[in-house]
Amino acid sequence: MDEFWVFGYGSLMWNPGFEFLERAEARVHGYRRSLCVRSFVHRGTRDNPGLVLGLDRGGACRGMAFRISPEKWDEVIDYLRARELVTNVYLERRVRLQFVGGRRVEAVSYIVDRDHEQYAGSLDAVEAAQVVNVAKGQSGPNDAYVFNTLAHLKQMGIRDHWLEQVAGEVERLRAA
Template sequence: MSVERWVFGYGSLMWRPGFDYVERQGATLHGRRRAFCIYSVHHRGTYERPGLVLGLAPGGAVRGAAYRVAESDWDAVYAYLREREQPTETYVESSAFVRLADGRRVETLVFLSDTGHPQWAGALSLERQAELICGATGLSGRNVDYLRDLVEHLHQEGVHDAVMSRLLGLVEQCERDLR
C-alpha cells in the first residue's frame, strides 16, 4: 500500500509550485497564519537591505493549496522543495494536517517559520513591514512584486486577506513616495 504524499503551500507555492503533482485542492491549516515574518536576505532582499517573505506564524488559520504528489516523483519533489524553501534554513520542515476543500483531512509536508532563527522578524507592525518591503530586491526580484503576486493570486483563489491588501497599499504608497 502506498502512502499519499501531500505538500501545503500558502505563498508562492500556491501559484508557482514548480513541481509535478497529480491533484491540487484548496486547503486550510489551523493553528498557523500567513505573515511577513521572515527577513529575506536571499530571494527578496540582501544582507545589506533585507526584505520580508512569508512564513507561517503561530496562531489563527491560513487558506492555501495542497498538492498530492505521485510516490514515484516524491524524492525529486522533496529535493526541489528543500532547495527552494531552505536557502538559509529559516523554516522548519514539519507535517501538519489540513482540511481540503472537498472535506478530506490529509497530512502534508509544510515549512513552518523557525521562531529561533536570526531571520525571524516576528510580529512587525504593518507600517514596519511596508518599510522593509518597499525598495527591497533580491535574487528572485522585487519584494513588492512578491506581495503583489500574493494578493492577486489570493483574490483569484477567492481568498480575501484584508491585512495583505492593506500592506500592499502601504508599500505601493511608499514606492510612489520614493519616485
C-alpha cells in the same frame, strides 16, 4: 503513509515546480501566512533586508494542497528541500489540512524557524510596509513580490486581509 500531500501558502501555490496528481484548496489551522522572513538576497540585502512569506504560528491559512503519486515521493521531497531549506529559515513539518467539505489529511509544509536570524517576528501592517516599500534584492523590489503574491491569491480566490493591508500601506507610503 498512504498519501503524500504538500501544502503551499506562497509561490508554491502557483509555481509548485513538481508533478502532482491532484491540487485542492485547503486550510491549515494554527498557522498564518506572514511576511516574517528577512530576505538578504532575493528581495533585500543584508544591510537592507526585505520581507518574504513564511508560515508562522497563530490563526489559519488558506493555501493549496498537492497530492503526489507514490513513485514521485522521493523526487518531490528532494526538490522541496532544495527549494525551501536553502538557508534553513524554514522547518519541514507535517501539518493537518482541512479541505472544503471537511476532509482532513496530513501534509508536508515549511514553517518559519522562530530561532533563525532571518525571522523578523510578528510585524503589523505598517511596520511590514515600511520595510517592503524600500527593500530591493537580486529578484527585484520587495513591493513587487507583495503585489505579485496578492495578484496570484486573487486569481485563486484566496483573500489575505493582512497582506492586503500591507499593500495598502505601501501604496499610502508611495502617495505621501
